[in-house]
Amino acid sequence: MVVRRSGVPALNLDDFYRDGEDPSLPRRFGIPDWDLPAAWDDGAALAALTALAHDGAAEIPTYSISQSRRTGTARLEIGDAPLFIAEGIFAAELIAPLAAAGLLAEAIVLDRSVPVVFVLRLLRDLRERRKSVPILVQRGIALARQQGRDMVRWKQAGLRPYSLRAAVGRLGELVQLAEAERRCRAVGAPSARLRIAAVCFLRDAPAGAAHRTELLCVRKHGTGSWMQVGGKLDPGESAREAALREVEEELGAVLRASDLEELGEFDAVAANEPATVVRSSVFTTRALLPATLQVRAELAEHQWIPVDENTAPSGLGRLAPLLVQHILPALRGREGPGHEDAPTAEVAEPTRRG
Template sequence: MTDPAAAPAPPRRIVLVAGPSGSGKGVMTQRSGLPLVPLDEFYRDGDDEALPQRFGIVDWDDPASWNVGAALEALTALAHDGRADIPEYSISRSRRTGTRRLEVDEERVIVAEGIFAAELIAPLRAAGLLADALVVDRPAPLVFSLRLARDLSQSRKPPLTLVRRGWGLARDQRGDVARWRAAGMRCVGLREGTAHLRALADTARAEARAQSPARSVGVPEAAPGPASGGTGPAVLTIAAVCFLREGPSGLELFAVRKRGTDAFMQVGGKLEPGEDAREAAVREVIEELDVVLEEEGLELLGEFEAPAANEAETIVRASVFLAPSDSLPRDVEVFAELEEGRWFPLGADDAPGVQLAPLMTDHIVPRLRSLLG
């Protein structure tokens, strides 16, 4: 019999990020903390006679100015081996100046960002390596200003060339975003995109831990819990939903308390057989609040593990989602096994006289504060 521990790990997956030059694609990725492959590094050298022309200069916004084959080869190596040689390209000199070795260690999600990211959707999907495809969509005047300031500070091209190119890109921006969307990419803002990348990373890490024969989540773990005769804690797989609103002193987070218990937690519960986390989240919100959400409207906040609030010797393994703003009516009521619902100020350090579930205090509130400032 094959030793499960010796089975090869599944390949890492790639998130493609596109958007107008200067829209903040790199900033978003840096904030997520994930390994980054800047696709601009795969431009062709400026003396290549086959380069396309526009405005009397090389059209660096045409995919023909870019080496899609080399980019795909590097991303495939990173996904399977965790390392690859990435070109170092000088925008100001319009040529490759060197090579660097990129190693992604234990990370299971890699971001590849650039204006040509959509060119990689089909081959990465076919190879089973595509995690998601996002477009950073921000107002054209803002993007123009940010791009010009960046390019001037880095002396990328002569100032007049930068201005002329910038106006052309601003005029094209709406059409470019529409083209990226048509290619299968989803529009996000800077903050939303950062949160989504972090959530994808958390999910991938949780999956990797689940597949590992030896894991640690802050307490000793045994695969069979007490219910099956084991000595380690039981594990409950749940889905939970966060609701936010603007309160008198800032953002507030909704939490509920079950009948006969003391701890407040997010709306949610255990997954039923054959049910995925999003389906469970929607079902639980209907049962507990009589509110209907759309699955596609739920944004994954993260995959977390924490001691259960109401079950001894038990760990909850939670997929936590953020609901769209104003999803709950101001006079929301609780149903089923719930006894009370309450809004808590997100910025408060504590809730005097109130017990909050470890999942809420250890993971959900810190993550929301980090994302929302």
């Protein structure tokens, strides 16, 4: 309802539920408990939000509530909209990571009476044939009983309660603010600059793969962008020293200085820090890593991607600007022929475009 009245483009967070046959799902009433965050893929939702904020488009899963599974994917494009809404009961789970990435404009929860929420939820669920009528009624009663506790928890997480009319008005204000910020950046607002080091781990692709070389990418906790192992230089530290230290901290691997080959010095917009440019010293290595690699420190997960592709594999998320604009093109040139290494309380969370 907020989306329809405000005219602001939106991402439906319900599309990021996990499939019903997932054995790790919590259960209640003899079925998966879809009202707990554990039934929802927060990492995929965050990756999609990050891509929308930075790129204006993202691949989104299409989820059938009645079938309790994903049925495909669809491309969501928001064009040049300065603001969009992430709407769903689990919006509160994304407040902290979006705020840390500078992508959160406001966190809103509609403040409605228990009977109104119960009736609106039941009508929606019946219209969409989400589950059988007895289950929908039983679930609705349970949610109505816990609505007060949910509201307290949402407020503690940072959601601000608004009436429907006030929420629509607030969204209009946020759109105006976002447009003003965009104009300020366009006329040359100063950016912070960071000095970092990054390491590109390379390996030969598995036999039979269409590509030849793969690159290790990592994602930090609370972010949706994929990048290289690395980080900021400590005071008095050289780029090579920082690269070796970051590799040990994040992967648990100990390399020698001679294991690193310089790829280049590059400038790019930071993937996870607003109004920031990174100056990166990038190194490559073909040092062996354990087959069962476990990322550590601030890293959440890792993925090997083909060097000859400019986008993340489907459903993975987005690649950092430094990676797309500089690292991958440089690696393709270096790895080419001749190189020696070549082989419902309704919750709406508006999110700012980067």
